[in-house]
Every structure is written in structure tokens, then in C-alpha cells.
Amino acid sequence: MLVHGSGNADLTLANIEIVRSSGQKQGKKGRVYGGFYTLAQQDIEKAENYAKMMDGSSPTLYNIKIKNGTKLYQTDRDVTRLSPDTINELVKDGFGVLVGKDPRGHTEWVVIDKDCIASVSKRG
Numbered sequence: 001m002l003v004h005g006s007g008n009a010d011l012t013l014a015n016i017e018i019v020r021s022s023g024q025k026q027g028k029k030g031r032v033y034g035g036f037y038t039l040a041q042q043d044i045e046k047a048e049n050y051a052k053m054m055d056g057s058s059p060t061l062y063n064i065k066i067k068n069g070t071k072l073y074q075t076d077r078d079v080t081r082l083s084p085d086t087i088n089e090l091v092k093d094g095f096g097v098l099v100g101k102d103p104r105g106h107t108e109w110v111v112i113d114k115d116c117i118a119s120v121s122k123r124g
Contacts, residue, residue: 005047009052
């Protein structure tokens with residue numbers, strides 16, 4: 001089970017976007033990035049802080065259950081700002097979740113294939 005901090009109080013599996021078509025806050029203008037970023041249960045405080053950073057929204061935490069048998073890609077590299085090409089290549093190779101580091105060196109779990117998510121539920 002993973003945890004996701006969001007400013008969306010109504011997040012569902014149906015409205016998760018791996019590569020967002022609009023409204024990206026990070027990155028250089030004109031570039032598109034993707035991934036659904038989550039953290040391990042022991043890092044719930046970081047997820048709470050992320051949810052609180054979302055301006056003008058409702059900080060909410062979600063449990064994200066990944067399907068058994070999902071292929072995991074592990075790297076020591078920074079996993080922020082994944083390009084659609086990188087995501088597509090990894091998914092083509094059968095991976096559903098990527099595990100790596102954020103710029104501060106914290107471990108992040110990035111869902112790159114929405115089909116590997118078994119369920120999404122609000123915490124608490």
C-alpha cells in the first residue's frame with residue numbers, strides 16, 4: 001500500500017492522469033511530464049506536507065493499492081519530471097511502477113501505468 005497527498009478531495013481511479021494534458025505546475029514551459037507520485041506508508045508526513053502545499057484546494061491523503069504482480073523498475077536516479085517517452089518505454093517493457101529518488105534524496109514511488117492500480121481510497 002502506498003500513500004498519495006493531493007489537493008483534490010475527490011480523487012478516483014477514473015480521474016488519475018499519468019501524463020497530464022494541462023495544468024502542470026512544475027517544469028519548463030512547453031515540456032510535458034508525467035507520473036502519479038506516491039510514497040511508502042512510513043513517509044506519510046511527507047505526503048501530508050505535499051497535500052497542504054496545494055494552493056486553494058482540499059488537502060487529502062489517499063491509500064493507493066497496487067495490483068499483485070506489478071513489475072517494479074528501481075533506479076538510484078531522480079524520478080521527477082518523467083517524460084512521456086520515458087514512461088511509454090518503461091510501460092512497453094512491462095513496468096507499472098518506478099521507484100527512485102526526488103531531488104532531496106527521498107524515495108518516491110511513481111505509478112507509470114494506471115492499469116496497475118487496484119484501488120484508490122481516502123485515508124481516515
